[in-house]
Amino acid sequence: MIDTVTQFLSDNVGLIVGAVKAAVIAVALLSSVPILVWLERRLMGRFQVRLGPNRVGPFGLGQPFADAVKLLFKESIIQGSADKFLFFLAPAVVVFTAIVTFSAIPFGASFTLFGQEIGPHVANINVGLLFVFAISSMGIYGIVLAGLASNNKYSLMGGLRSSAQMISYELTLGLAALGVIIVSGSLNLVEIVEDQSVVPNIILQPLAFILFFTAGIAETNRAPFDLPEAEQELVAGFHTEYTGMKFAMFFMGEYVNMITMSAMVTVLFLGGWNAYIFEFMVPPVIGPIIVFASKVFILLCVFIWLRSTFPRIRYDRLMTFGWKVLLPLAVLNLMVSGFIKVVL
Amino acid sequence: MFDLAYQTIVAIIGGTAILASFGVILCASPIYSALYLISNMICLALLFLLYNAEFIAAVQIIVYAGAVMILFLFIIALLGAKKEEKTSSWEKPAAFTFIPVLFGELLMALTMDEGRPVQGRFTEEFIANVGSAQAVGLELFSRHLIPFELASILLLAATVGVICLAKFPAKVGGRRVK
Numbered sequence: 001m002i003d004t005v006t007q008f009l010s011d012n013v014g015l016i017v018g019a020v021k022a023a024v025i026a027v028a029l030l031s032s033v034p035i036l037v038w039l040e041r042r043l044m045g046r047f048q049v050r051l052g053p054n055r056v057g058p059f060g061l062g063q064p065f066a067d068a069v070k071l072l073f074k075e076s077i078i079q080g081s082a083d084k085f086l087f088f089l090a091p092a093v094v095v096f097t098a099i100v101t102f103s104a105i106p107f108g109a110s111f112t113l114f115g116q117e118i119g120p121h122v123a124n125i126n127v128g129l130l131f132v133f134a135i136s137s138m139g140i141y142g143i144v145l146a147g148l149a150s151n152n153k154y155s156l157m158g159g160l161r162s163s164a165q166m167i168s169y170e171l172t173l174g175l176a177a178l179g180v181i182i183v184s185g186s187l188n189l190v191e192i193v194e195d196q197s198v199v200p201n202i203i204l205q206p207l208a209f210i211l212f213f214t215a216g217i218a219e220t221n222r223a224p225f226d227l228p229e230a231e232q233e234l235v236a237g238f239h240t241e242y243t244g245m246k247f248a249m250f251f252m253g254e255y256v257n258m259i260t261m262s263a264m265v266t267v268l269f270l271g272g273w274n275a276y277i278f279e280f281m282v283p284p285v286i287g288p289i290i291v292f293a294s295k296v297f298i299l300l301c302v303f304i305w306l307r308s309t310f311p312r313i314r315y316d317r318l319m320t321f322g323w324k325v326l327l328p329l330a331v332l333n334l335m336v337s338g339f340i341k342v343v344l
Numbered sequence: 345m346f347d348l349a350y351q352t353i354v355a356i357i358g359g360t361a362i363l364a365s366f367g368v369i370l371c372a373s374p375i376y377s378a379l380y381l382i383s384n385m386i387c388l389a390l391l392f393l394l395y396n397a398e399f400i401a402a403v404q405i406i407v408y409a410g411a412v413m414i415l416f417l418f419i420i421a422l423l424g425a426k427k428e429e430k431t432s433s434w435e436k437p438a439a440f441t442f443i444p445v446l447f448g449e450l451l452m453a454l455t456m457d458e459g460r461p462v463q464g465r466f467t468e469e470f471i472a473n474v475g476s477a478q479a480v481g482l483e484l485f486s487r488h489l490i491p492f493e494l495a496s497i498l499l500l501a502a503t504v505g506v507i508c509l510a511k512f513p514a515k516v517g518g519r520r521v522k
Contacts, residue, residue, distance in 0.1 A: 086375065127477055130402035137410030141382070144417050148375060160421055163414055187399075187477050 022122045026099050033255045034064030040304045047308035074244035079151070082241065086149035091246045094142030094253035098260065101135045104128045105263045106190045107296075108273050108289035119190070120289060128189035129181065132264060133174060136219070140166045142253065143221075143238050150241040158237025161227050161315065168322040169218040169225075172211055175330035179208035179337045180268045193272030200271035207333045209269045211326055216261040218322065221254060222303055224310035227318055262299035263292075270295050354394055361387035378416045385409040399477040 009016065038053065038061065045052020053060030078087060105128075108120035125131045140163050147159015181187060183204050184195035192201075202209045218225035227237075234240075239250045266272060273288030275281070282291060313321070364387060367380030385408045392401035484492055 083375075125398065127398050127402045130399070130406065130477075134402045134405035134410060137406060137414075140410075140414055141417070144414065144421070148417070148421055156421060160418065163418065167411070167414060 017118060018122065021118075021120075022103065025102065025122055029099060029102055029256055029259065030252065032259065033252050034068060036255050036259070036300065037067070037251075038064045039300070040307075043301065043304045044308045047305065068248075071245055071248040076244045076246065077241075079241055081151040083149040083151070086145050087241075088246070090142045090146035090149060091242070091249035091253070092142075093145065094139055095249050095256070097135050097139035097142065098253040098256035101132055101139070102256065102260045102263065104131045104135075104189060105260065105267060106193060106272065107263065107292045111285045121190070124188070124190050127187045129177060129187045129192070129268075132189075132260075133170070133177075136257070136260070137166075137170060139253070139257070142250075146238040146242070146250070150238070152241055154235045155238050155240050158234045158240070161234075162221055162238060165221070165225065165227060165318060165322070166219055168319060169215040169326070172215040172322065172326040172330045173219055175327070175334055176208040176212035176215065177268060179205045179330075179333050182334070182337045182341050189267050193267055193274070196271040197274050200269065200274070200276070202269040202271075205269065205333070205337065207329065208337075209265070211330050211333065212268065213265055215322075215326060216265060217303065217306065218318070220257045220261050220303075222258065223307040224312050225318060226312060227315050258300060258303055259296065262296045262303070265299055266292060266295040350394070354391065357387050357390050357394070361391070374420045375417070378413060378420060381416070382409050382413045385413065397476055399480055 041063070042052040042060065053063040056062035056066050078084065103122035104125050106119060106121035106124065110119035143166075144159045144163045147155045147157075147162075150156070180192060180201050183201055184192045186192055186195065221227075239247055242250065273292040275287075275291045278291075282288065361384050364380045364384035368377050368384065371377045371380060385404060389401040389404040389409065392398075392404060
């Protein structure tokens with residue numbers, strides 16, 4: 001019995017390593033959400049010259065736990081005219097796609113552990129970049145379905161707005177990423193990072209970086225592009241009717257998407273786990289992961305900084321900005337980088 | 345080569361795709377029909393993935409499941425998702441006659457001869473060497489460049505046509521009609 005089990009284990013090491021990695025990364029992602037919420041509230045407090053949460057525990061660190069307990073025990077209200085199945089499906093789709101998107105992102109150089117070469121990513125996919133775009137585009141369904149299933153005007157308008165916004169900005173996102181693909185000649189995210197071991201893509205593709213980051217903020221529905229939940233006009237947008245943990249799942253999806261987007265910017269433009277001039281300070285194995293995490297952390301702080309700095313822009317301006325400014329610039333960037341690649 | 349686990353997964357995904365396509369035509373509510381269509385497309389993408397065509401799989405999800413179906417849901421949301429009423433018409437018996445015809449054709453194709461893989465310059469080794477995305481790109485932008493560009497012009501013309509129809513009132517008999 002034990003022999004067959006050990007035989008099975010040694011035959012399927014890859015499978016087991018993959019499953020363990022998937023579980024570890026999913027748990028790490030989900031547990032970083034409350035910390036990120038805490039960080040956002042503290043930083044926003046500082047930016048707006050107030051204290052932020054500071055009553056529960058040291059530095060208000062108990063606040064996320066208190067919030068989580070509150071959300072878990074809240075009564076789940078579903079209005080009678082809602083489509084029950086779709087109402088339950090929508091938050092699940094949002095969280096599922098948010099977590100699965102992260103599975104393609106490599107966040108460290110591969111190392112050897114117990115004679116096994118382990119790459120710090122769930123899957124090293126040949127078309128990793130396309131995989132990320134494919135799965136994150138599926139996340140829009142969660143928002144549209146939430147709007148449709150709630151049977152509420154505000155929800156429907158919020159859902160439609162956000163899907164229109166995400167479809168529009170996805171184009172810019174993809175075209176900006178194409179500039180990186182032209183430079184590195186690969187769709188594999190590990191190869192894209194290894195290609196930047198000397199010069200990060202932000203120096204080669206500065207315009208693409210700005211476009212990608214701007215479109216990324218819009219894609220994650222963050223301020224100043226958080227039109228789907230414009231409180232003044234739409235109550236809370238697509239999640240008006242959601243309470244308790246289902247509401248928290250939309251929240252979780254948004255924050256995981258924020259982390260994924262920061263990780264994508266790090267991989268595509270900031271050279272992933274390459275530390276460049278600080279390379280001598282980086283310890284082996286754990287070092288590259290720390291480098292990657294600190295780059296992601298800085299980008300997350302920029303996300304929060306932008307939220308507390310800019311007011312929300314008007315909906316028609318948002319669409320005009322996406323289609324008439326960002327998209328032509330992205331096409332221009334693509335043409336110029338293609339031209340440079342062919343000529344040089 | 346017959347790998348039982350692999351074939352079982354292929355069969356399960358294929359069966360799910362068929363069930364989902366039944367759902368598309370049997371569902372009364374348009375939202376659920378659209379959702380079944382999405383799941384059908386995801387199943388197709390998984391089948392592509394199982395046949396090692398990861399680029400096609402990703403494109404299938406991005407273009408069909410991601411972009412086209414979102415617009416379907418959009419239209420359903422804007423027009424209001426009312427349930428369809430059952431009506432009897434002559435189309436139904438006609439559709440049922442197509443089923444045996446199609447399956448008969450499939451059966452004929454199966455019994456005629458053993459299937460042969462298409463011979464081309466993209467052998468398995470070549471694709472393993474350069475990756476499926478590069479193989480598709482090479483083929484599309486070298487041998488099929490002119491059809492590719494023509495198709496893009498066709499799509500552009502269609503887009504311009506849609507904008508003209510939607511934005512500017514049509515002239516009927518020299519008169520502007522609102």
